[in-house]
Amino acid sequence: MSRSHRLLQLMQCLRDGAGPKTAVSLARELNISARSIHRDIATLREMGAVIDGAAGYGFTLIEDNAIPPLRFTDDELEALVLGLREVQQIGDPDLGLAAGQALIKLQGRLPPRQSHRLKHAVLSAKRFVQPETPGISAARLRKAAWDEMEIRFGYTDVHGAVTHRQARPLGIAYMDRSTVLIAWCLLRQDKRVFRLDRMRDLEVTQTCFRPNRVPMLRDAIEQIRCDIEKTGKEHNSAN
Template structure:
């Protein structure tokens, strides 16, 4: 048992070191990597050699710093120029409008791509023409968005406290269907059991999330399609009414 735990701990540390190399500005010194990981530089030296033995191409040596050239954790990748721009734009958009967990995930995904692409394409990735930015911060969610996403994937009913635009507080029990960026805020699209209808809830107005044992599987996808169709029909009606 102790040996298995030691092996699992070392494996986890190697994954952490690989991620630190992806995120660091090269060359990353052993001292800086050791500080990030909470280990000694001597441990970093040993782990660098272990990663090299597993197939990672890491340039550098003790006293000079290390640069990740090829990442053995990812398969070979090749993209044309437009595909690279699309990837950067999409991930930058997530960094701009995603919730805190997704913003971090988008940054890590970009670092993994840079580590695996040929240098000519990595250069285009670093200096892409397209980007995305927000100058007005989005309101922070009032609930754990990671737990909310997981409940949505698992098709588990949730309960939370909600305050509407007029300041009225209610307790809601809903079937979560999707999380969407709508009108400068993140919204949960759901079927609300209090109103017996589909509703959108701003995440910054939600509090005290509770994931319940009740499942509504396998209805999430058809329910979401129904909700989106209703939204499109309502939008079409508004557009027709506005036409002179």
């Protein structure tokens, strides 16, 4: 781990607002020595961070002068808090953790009044029915989509039949009860929606389909929208 990366990680640990942290506890979190923590605290102070505390008493980040405060309206701040807390509820474990870390970073960069408002926000999000747990690594799937790499996986349909698919991952959508992959299925030669909880044995191939993901995703979403509208019209006609 480079020292610059370690300093960033140390700042993140100090930003979490959990009260004074001793050098021993920080060293345990970062897997380095307590002596290194003391040196890094001194470096951060030289860079402009206001860190209260001393050896044996723990350290608390008071102000980070190296990072300018962010400016949001109160409504924008509430929207950010609500969105991130919703991600904590419905996202996969990696996304949920990232949302929590993002809230901590926001709190560390906001002016004092808004930092207090974020910490004690009026809005919250609660899902009493959680989406089904993905059968594959959602983080690995997201990376494959960003990198525009074709994937292979096993898929179990609603009747229990298992097929093996190769597809171009285009996007991931978080629905009420499940999380789905929007993809171009090479087996069916058409867009398909796959539930992540029914996917197994994800393999990322070496076949890249860049730069086609964005236009393919746009076309797939438009086709899905048209299919939904058509189904709704047929339902209304039948009634």
